[in-house]
Amino acid sequence: MSAGGDPRALIRGLKQTLRELAAEGLDTLPRPPALPIDASPAPTAPLDRAPETGATAPIAAPVATTSAPGIETLEAIRTDLGDCRRCGLCETRKQLVFGEGSPQASVVFVGEGPGADEDRTGRPFVGRAGQLLDKMIEAVGWRREDVYICNVVKCRPPGNRNPEQQEISTCRPFLDRQLRAIAPRAIVTLGKPAAATLLGRSIAITRERGTWREWEGVPLMPTFHPAYLLRSYTRENRQAVWDDLRAVRARIDGS
Ligand code: SF4
Numbered sequence: 097m098s099a100g101g102d103p104r105a106l107i108r109g110l111k112q113t114l115r116e117l118a119a120e121g122l123d124t125l126p127r128p129p130a131l132p133i134d135a136s137p138a139p140t141a142p143l144d145r146a147p148e149t150g151a152t153a154p155i156a157a158p159v160a161t162t163s164a165p166g167i168e169t170l171e172a173i174r175t176d177l178g179d180c181r182r183c184g185l186c187e188t189r190k191q192l193v194f195g196e197g198s199p200q201a202s203v204v205f206v207g208e209g210p211g212a213d214e215d216r217t218g219r220p221f222v223g224r225a226g227q228l229l230d231k232m233i234e235a236v237g238w239r240r241e242d243v244y245i246c247n248v249v250k251c252r253p254p255g256n257r258n259p260e261q262q263e264i265s266t267c268r269p270f271l272d273r274q275l276r277a278i279a280p281r282a283i284v285t286l287g288k289p290a291a292a293t294l295l296g297r298s299i300a301i302t303r304e305r306g307t308w309r310e311w312e313g314v315p316l317m318p319t320f321h322p323a324y325l326l327r328s329y330t331r332e333n334r335q336a337v338w339d340d341l342r343a344v345r346a347r348i349d350g351s
Pocket residue numbers: 177180181182183184185186192249250251263266267
């Protein structure tokens with residue numbers, strides 16, 4: 097597909113150009129720097145080791161202030177969501193958890209839905225599972241603020257139950273729009289529901305994790321949810337997630 101005909105390809109190309117300009121020292125564009133993932137050295141540490149010092153040093157990458165034609169901004173999507181009452185999860189949530197991170201992110205992590213801590217703070221992945229996700233992100237040489245983190249549903253299912261299909265179907269267009277706005281070079285789905293949602297089919301996460309898939313032409317890597325990892329903190333599972341994230345890192349670095 098030619099970049100000239102595809103707005104998402106256009107914006108990906110624009111982002112790549114901006115990163116390259118930043119790497120050459122250009123620092124005169126007006127917005128503060130986004131932090132390109134692909135500037136850090138290739139990961140060499142296992143998941144349960146501390147991240148390597150210096151692996152996450154930011155490089156000044158200017159942020160595009162406008163989107164390519166046809167691509168909306170995250171701000172516009174958040175405004176459209178508003179105080180959303182499109183599905184029943186609005187009845188029990190404390191607050192909506194839209195997502196956070198760099199709008200220029202090279203990689204987007206997608207979970208299933210907010211938990212109690214996220215519902216209370218309005219931020220994704222801030223509880224124990226979120227802290228583990230932070231370690232996972234740092235272990236491959238990224239920083240949380242370099243990536244984008246969000247969920248399939250933006251409001252907490254009561255009692256941390258799985259979101260129902262109708263709730264997913266209602267909220268999912270906003271996730272699609274977030275992904276199109278960011279135009280990442282890779283998506284990492286955390287757990288089975290997020291992978292199943294974006295792939296549009298049932299999956300067996302133990303069989304499909306670590307296997308490249310695609311969402312609208314964007315490489316997608318299914319891996320375990322950090323909450324699962326906490327429940328089953330085995331060497332084998334840690335190694336699996338480490339392998340998955342290292343594969344994502346290598347793909348982004350090589351693209
Ligand atoms: S889960 Fe999504 S669709 Fe349902 S109320 Fe929250 S933001 Fe709206």
